[in-house]
Amino acid sequence: MPLTPLDIHNKEFSRRLRGYDEDEVNEFLDQVIKDYEIVIRENKELHNQMMSIQERLDHFVHIEETLSKTIIVAQEAADEVKNNAKKEAQLIIKESEKNADRIINESLSKSRKIAMEVEELKKQASIYRTRFRTLVEAQLELLSQDGWEALESSNDSRNTREANEVY
Secondary structure, X not given: OOOOHHHHHHOOOOOOOOOOOHHHHHHHHHHHHHHHHHHXXXXXXXXXXXXXXXXXXXXXHHHHHHHHHHHHHHHHHHHHHHHHXXXXXXXXXXXXHHHHHHHHHHHHHHHHHHHXXXXXXXXXHHHHHHHHHHHHHHHHHHHHOOHHHHHHHHHHXXXXXXXXXXX
């Protein structure tokens, strides 16, 4: 058990012959008491400061732990968001590919339909052309027959007569 200033103050020394000067010893003990009280006070203050610092250190350690946990949770959340974004992107790509395939198939179908319509129109144009050629050839054949010459000569003589009558 450590000495207290009171222990020092109450300390009694036995007396002997040719001993120390009692007043000097008492003065010295008084000085030791004062110094010891100062040391004890400083020790208490340092102890209180140490406790305060320890409390702050504990607080900061707690904050550090909380921040570490928060960072871990944030990292996990970021990873989850990243994974979800990748999955969503893959779904969008698959959907886009399906739509692209559907559009391509529809376009091919329309293209085939148009090609068939073009072929049908070509056939109809060919048939029309053939019929028109046949009609024109028949009309030319009619014009080249002998009966038209007789009409022309009778028309020529009528035109001449009419012209003579007019003058």
